Amino acid sequence: MIIAATTDFREAARRRLPPFLFHYIDGGAYAEHTLRHNVSDLSQVELRQRVLRDVADLTLDTELFGTKLAMPVVLAPVGLTGMYARRGEVQAARAAAVKGVPFTLSTVSVCAIKEVQDASSAPIWFQLYVLKDRGFMRDALERAQAAGVTTLVFTVDMPVPGARYRDAHSGMSGPNAAFRRMVQAATHPRWAWDVGLHGRPHDLGNISTYRGTPTKLEDYIGWLGANFDPSIAWRDLEWIRDMWKGSIVIKGILDPDDAQDAVRFGADGIVVSNHGGRQLDGVLSTVRALPPIADKVKGQIRILVDSGIRSGLDVVRMLALGADATLIGRAFIYALAAGGEAGVTKLLSLFEAEMRVAMALTGVRSIAEIDRSALVRGDVAL
Numbered sequence: 114m115i116i117a118a119t120t121d122f123r124e125a126a127r128r129r130l131p132p133f134l135f136h137y138i139d140g141g142a143y144a145e146h147t148l149r150h151n152v153s154d155l156s157q158v159e160l161r162q163r164v165l166r167d168v169a170d171l172t173l174d175t176e177l178f179g180t181k182l183a184m185p186v187v188l189a190p191v192g193l194t195g196m197y198a199r200r201g202e203v204q205a206a207r208a209a210a211v212k213g214v215p216f217t218l219s220t221v222s223v224c225a226i227k228e229v230q231d232a233s234s235a236p237i238w239f240q241l242y243v244l245k246d247r248g249f250m251r252d253a254l255e256r257a258q259a260a261g262v263t264t265l266v267f268t269v270d271m272p273v274p275g276a277r278y279r280d281a282h283s284g285m286s287g288p289n290a291a292f293r294r295m296v297q298a299a300t301h302p303r304w305a306w307d308v309g310l311h312g313r314p315h316d317l318g319n320i321s322t323y324r325g326t327p328t329k330l331e332d333y334i335g336w337l338g339a340n341f342d343p344s345i346a347w348r349d350l351e352w353i354r355d356m357w358k359g360s361i362v363i364k365g366i367l368d369p370d371d372a373q374d375a376v377r378f379g380a381d382g383i384v385v386s387n388h389g390g391r392q393l394d395g396v397l398s399t400v401r402a403l404p405p406i407a408d409k410v411k412g413q414i415r416i417l418v419d420s421g422i423r424s425g426l427d428v429v430r431m432l433a434l435g436a437d438a439t440l441i442g443r444a445f446i447y448a449l450a451a452g453g454e455a456g457v458t459k460l461l462s463l464f465e466a467e468m469r470v471a472m473a474l475t476g477v478r479s480i481a482e483i484d485r486s487a488l489v490r491g492d493v494a495l
Contacts (some may be wrong), residue, residue, distance in 0.1 A: 116451070119424050119463050125451035126197075129304055131297035133284040134196055136275030138446050140279035141390035147398065148390030154398040158430040159403040159489040163476030171472055173465060175480040177415060177438055178264050178360040178381060180236050183213030184465055185480055186428060188457075189419050190240030190266060195223025196330070199312035203232045208457035210235035217266055217440070220253065221319035221337065225318030230260040238264040240364070242271060243323055243349055244340040252323045254356055265360035266384070267350065271367025273344040275392040291331055295472075300415070347378055354379060361407060362417065367402045369409040382415035382437075389420045389442055402435065407435020425467025429475070432483040 116122060117487075127135050172339040173184040188209050195201040202216075202224040208352055210217040210233050217238040218229055230237050239257040244250055257265070260436045261468030280286045284293030320336065328336060354361060364376045364384035375383045385403050387396050396402075399420040418431050419440035428439050442462075448460035472478070475487040 116456075116459065119448075119460055120478070122447035122451045122456065122460060123206070126447040129301065130197065130303045130450050131284075131294065131304060133280075133294050133297055134193075134289075134450075135303075136279045136283035137277075137285045138191070138443055139191070139195070139449075140277055140283075141394065142275035142277055142392055143394035145279075145390060145394065147394050147396055148386055148399040151387070151390055151400070152423060155400040155427050155430060158400060158434070160426070160429065160433075160471060160475050161489045162474050162485055166476030168473040168478050170358040170478065171469060171478045173468055173480060175438065177215075178362075180215070181213075181356065182215070182438070184428075184461075184468060185432060185436075185438035186461065186464055187238070187417070187438060187440045188214065188216045188445050189440035190219035190238075190268070191442050191446055192219045192221035192224075192459060193223060193330075194219065194449065195312065195318075195444065196308060197446055199307050200224055200228075200302040200452045201308075201312075201449055201453075202229050205445060205457050206233035206235050206237065208454045208461065209296050211458050213462040214461065215264070220268075220319060221317050223312075223315065223318055224319065225322050226253075226256050226260045226262070228318065230262070235263050236264070238266055238362075239427065240266040240268055241353075242268050242340075243342050243345040245342045246340055249323050249340075250353070251356070252318055254353070256319070256322070258358060264362060265353075265357050265359060266362045266364050267353065268364045268388075269345065269350075270367075270386065270388050270392055271341055273341055274338060275388070275394075276367060277283050277391060294330075350378065354385045362415075364419075366406065367397055367399070369405050371403075372406045372410045372414070376410055376413045382417055383410075384440060385416065385418040385436070386422050386440075397476070400431065401432045401488075404437060411435055425464040426468075426471050428464065428468055429471040429483060429487065433441075433485055433487040435485075 140366040175182050175185045200369040202222050206229050215236040219240050239262045276485040289303040299307050360381040363380045366372050366383045385399050415437045417438050422441050431439050448456040
């Protein structure tokens with residue numbers, strides 16, 4: 114299959130992956146309205162083309178939390194990344210290093226923090242949930258700091274897990290799930306050879322390190338469900354702020370008042386996110402949530418955004434609406450599944466090329482120059 118655009122990676126991933134893994138990354142909550150709107154709403158934001166603007170010296174460089182980035186893109190935390198390619202977190206982090214952007218390791222990664230940090234020179238961020246097992250949280254923070262992680266991404270939009278109906282149909286969960294996954298693996302021999310056989314151990318590396326015993330895929334959903342904490346409140350984050358020596362980014366903000374609370378809390382950044390449409394179906398797409406949040410807190414805190422971003426054009430759209438940088442999740446997982454490290458490197462190169470074209474044709478030469486004047490309308494009129 115020829116990969117000529119970022120969207121080509123999705124079809125390549127669909128062909129290669131067992132259905133339970135493809136649908137786990139591709140799906141969303143309930144009827145998946147928010148999942149679809151994340152993409153469709155963003156595609157309707159119209160860029161304002163300008164001419165004769167002298168864009169010869171164009172740069173994508175930016176700075177975030179004291180680190181220089183080659184472009185305003187961060188690989189987002191995605192659980193089970195190591196199931197999409199052999200030691201997938203390591204491969205993705207290496208691709209991020211090649212392209213000069215950070216990689217964010219999920220709490221529920223296959224590869225543990227130290228393995229990823231030892232294998233890559235990319236800036237490694239670490240994502241953490243508020244869990245009932247505070248001992249695990251302390252252990253994870255200590256391990257992250259010991260590995261040199263300087264940016265903590267704190268996910269706050271999962272006090273309870275969303276209902277993801279695709280998983281029951283695909284074999285990720287539901288009756289006879291383990292048997293169904295085994296059959297699917299047998300009918301996808303390339304994945305079975307690369308990941309199923311040679312990508313072991315298939316456990317949750319950070320959790321297994323803490324527990325001292327393997328935490329397998331079949332334990333994944335049960336462990337998370339038992340450990341999410343619906344009593345989470347801002348007060349529960351205070352000890353983390355006191356303990357963590359680096360930057361703290363609060364992920365899962367959709368409301369301007371919550372963004373203001375993050376400023377008062379003392380966070381260094383927020384991620385405007387609806388968890389890729391995987392939590393509460395029917396909430397705003399992030400491109401619609403972003404402008405009022407930016408209007409309220411821009412300049413007080415660094416604003417990142419995820420969900421629905423599939424191209425470099427989408428990155429420019431989000432920056433024009435007030436973001437300082439973007440996170441990409443599904444897009445890089447599709448690329449990882451399709452081609453491993455080389456696939457993610459190519460995806461990021463495509464993002465870079467698309468950003469350069471969009472910036473040149475909207476008449477801006479630097480990331481700092483991208484604002485709502487780059488849009489036909491300064492808001493999201495949908």
